[in-house]
Amino acid sequence: MKEVMLDCYGEACPVPLVKAQNKLNELELGDVLIVQIDHSCAMKNVPEWARKEGYNVEVEEVDDGEWEVIIEKNK
């Protein structure tokens, strides 16, 4: 049950999404991936993709214009 941070600050859409997809593939069941983003477009498509995949997703605005998308690999 580890928790992995993925730093995507300064990365434009769709780089955070692709990185998150690749990272999540490496993780084990029950692990949590935290994607840090500051691109408003990635704020939309990363959670949208993860929810569609059926993972538990939470989005938190940690600072103005900076978000953490918390994805739990629950399946």
Place this chain on the structure above:
Amino acid sequence: MAEVSRASRRGSNRNRKPKKNQIPFGVLLALFVVVVAIILNAKSSTLALFWITGTAFGFVLQKGRFCFTASMRDPYLTGSTSLTRAVIIAFALTTIGFTAIKYGYAAQGLPIPGMSYVAPISIATLIGAFMFGVGMVIAGGCASGTLMRVGEGFYMNMISLVFFVVGSLLGAHDYGWWKEHFISKGPSVFLPDVFGWMGAVVLQLLVLMALYVIAEKYEAKRGGAGH
């Protein structure tokens, strides 16, 4: 949903600095927009209109997370067509709106506005569209998207903006040559001339509706399987 709350307790929220209250800045900015509009209006009401519509358009783009780039890219990348369908709906609305304006002028026997945008179609259109598509995905934004993200303060798009200007200048510099040798060779089609006003609107809406249905089917087919 116990599991969601478990996900929500994670994150790097241990030593977070408090966020600045943005409301005073927002009020100041709104005042600034109004003051500039009043100043512009003293010079020309058209300028003030451009200023207000431009500001409103930017606001809608940002808050709606509307992105033409994503509308073309996400179907392939994530299988999501929500933005693609949003763009199709926008096209459908503008089709009706612009046709109404143009028909209004034509019905009164006045010259139809915006006819200079009925440009010839040629292989240049295809090649140009393809190049633009590749460029906007790499740059992380089309023209409006780049401007909107510069406003958000995203540094990478500032670089995009600089080279967007450079490219536009180069393009404008050589446009005459391209127009003479390639672009003007193609036929230019104004749909109402071919199908009549009603026919053109109906045809275009039918095509858009078909695209919408295809987009929805495609998303359902990609479903949760994704990658």
